Amino acid sequence: MLHLKFIRENQALLVERLKLKNFDAFQLISKIIQLDDQRRQTQNIQDNKQAEGKRLSGKIGALINSGKQEDANKSKTDSSRLKEEIKTLNNQMQEISSTMESLLIQIPNIPHESVPPGKGEQDNFEERRYGVIPELEASAIPHWDLGKKYDILDFELGNKLTGAGFPVFKGKGAKLQRALIQFFLDEAIKAGYREIIPPLMVNEASGFGTGQLPDKEGQMYYIPSENYYLIPTSEVPITNMYRNVILEAKDLPVKNTSYTPCFRREAGSYGKDVRGLNRVHQFDKVEIVQIVHPDKSYDCLDEMVSHVEQLLRKLELPFRIMRLCGGDISFTSALTFDFEVYSAAQQKWLEVSSVSNFEDFQANRLKLRFHEESGKKNKIAHTLNGSALALPRIVAALLENNQTSQGIKIPAVLVPYTGFKMID
RNA sequence: GGAGAAAUGGCAGAGUGGUCGAAUGCGGCGGUCUUGAAAACCGUUGUCCGCCUCGGCGGACCGGGGGUUCGAAUCCCUCUUUCUCCGCCA
Structure with missing residues (x-):
């Protein structure tokens, strides 16, 4: 399996080199990069929501300790809502990642420059x-x-x-x-x-x-x-x-x-x-x-x-x-x-x-x-x-x-x- | 095969609901001291992902997976593995 980072940075080279293995990687690579963009975007949103959830949970703890039960309950509702959103995002992430993985393992290794061309x-x-x-x-x-x-x-x-x-x-x-x-x-x-x-x-x-x-x-x-x-x-x-x-x-x-x-x-x-x-x-x-x-x-x-x-x-x-x-x-x-x-x-x-x-x-x-x-x-x-x-x-x-x-x-x-x- | 116990950082080993990526010790790395070394003391010490003004910032990970909860290393379910005792056996 090739490294995602390498694929992103060497897209054109990769397509060119894999022709030697009689493999057309163009479609596959475009799809992978597109999925990776999606993954990054989704992770960003998810990370932010999770950070917010963490802050909120800490706050709830403090509110309960200082006896402000009502304020705590209000925050609990926010937190529950966040949790649902995070769960949805997480499912999306997993789906994207597993699709990406299944595509990634379809790309063959790059042949060394000394590999001669040929069909068989x-x-x-x-x-x-x-x-x-x-x-x-x-x-x-x-x-x-x-x-x-x-x-x-x-x-x-x-x-x-x-x-x-x-x-x-x-x-x-x-x-x-x-x-x-x-x-x-x-x-x-x-x-x-x-x-x-x-x-x-x-x-x-x-x-x-x-x-x-x-x-x-x-x-x-x-x-x-x-x-x-x-x-x-x-x-x-x-x-x-x-x-x-x-x-x-x-x-x-x-x-x-x-x-x-x-x-x-x-x-x-x-x-x-x-x-x-x-x-x-x-x-x-x-x-x-x-x-x-x-x-x-x-x-x-x-x-x-x-x-x-x-x-x-x-x-x-x-x-x-x-x-x-x-x-x-x-x-x-x-x-x-x-x-x-x-x-x-x-x-x-x-x-x-x-x-x-x-x-x-x-x-x-x-x-x-x-x-x-x-x-x-x-x-x-x-x-x-x-x-x-x-x-x-x-x-x-x-x-x-x-x-x-x-x-x-x-x-x-x-x-x-x-x-x-x-x-x- | 039957019964019971356990799984936490490189290792040992705390932690039973919030301030815990996680005490402490050992090991590793850097430093002070020393002619040098040891000892002592001080500091540091995991992996992965994302963002970025490349200085940082955010997130995930306490055997795996799932659940409860506003919040899980901690509670519940499940799988796996290890240990102890019994049985069987090359």
Whole structure:
């Protein structure tokens, strides 16, 4: 959510910049400013009436104390009348505010100036590429077949237990999952992140705080009996830890990391893109989240990008980094880099990480602020997050790219975690 | 699951209808004293919104929501959370 003050002061600029996200904000913004004017006007009247009411109440008290009951009764009538007026005004205020809020949350974040124009993923800009795309033998097979061949990954069993999109990992497949999680967490901790294990269900307020609610209910699993949502990413609980929090400038940056399973309904997905591990309803992910000083957020974004880059290099996976264009970047993000690994048997790039700077968009909605120094006004912090990393597509690429006639080779960096060098 | 108690500023903790955004203590910040520090003393110390002649002025907030009253931290209703006791349990 953008700050009202910013919207008021940068109306034209905002409309212009949001065109990059293919969003026409003109009507919305005009309406918001009009409502805000109304709100201010109403508040002014209400404040004055309330001040008058306060004075009157004090007077009544004094009159009663000095025994002037009749004068007091007369003032009581005035006061009652005032109260009615205030109540009406207050109702108006609430209505205006809630309408304004519902409009405010419809405006997307402003894209950073380096965001390239474009309509969709085909227009994303490739920043750089690393690694060599392996030449597989003619007998190479995709990961869903490899999973069956080595009995490490079972989609049919998941289907029996739950339904489509809930894979079962077995034996060395399960161990590989655990190894990756451990490796990612260790690397994050080495990079200065604090590990958190959050709840896997969140309430409505948290869903709202990070922008899943309202409107995106359909993407989350919902527990009606408790009114809870299964988290689609640990970003939700980890970021909401700081909802309504005022930090000290000296505590920044705040760096948290968390491994959790993630649950996504992915309603409406179908076709070959969702085969195997490419898209599932439950998957594991290690997330990194930072809360930083506004002056530093783009340096932090670089730092996070390079962290993810190092992970992929250590796993010896070929990857490319994409700077998302205006049409593909998310509603909440100012600048996003996607990481894609090459899955050699499927012969396609798979998105494994998305690293974003939200600037103050998320923090504003969360009311996440910090004290610049004593005596100065509090400021909205900047937030960033990134996957480091999401497991399923990493596993898909590792299995496919490292397959040999002897079995699947485990990258050297993971061997201390798996305890084996080959899946065979 | 049953019974009872409670929720106040960064923390502790007063306040049971008006003069209370709220005593006091601790902590924080600034100062006096000191070669420096400690102690002592003095001052200051929440968030949000609006107005403005940028010095100020007004309003809201005592767990959330609603009500009673001219007036609510204080009374009533409701929700949430915490604590104690009992039961159940990994």
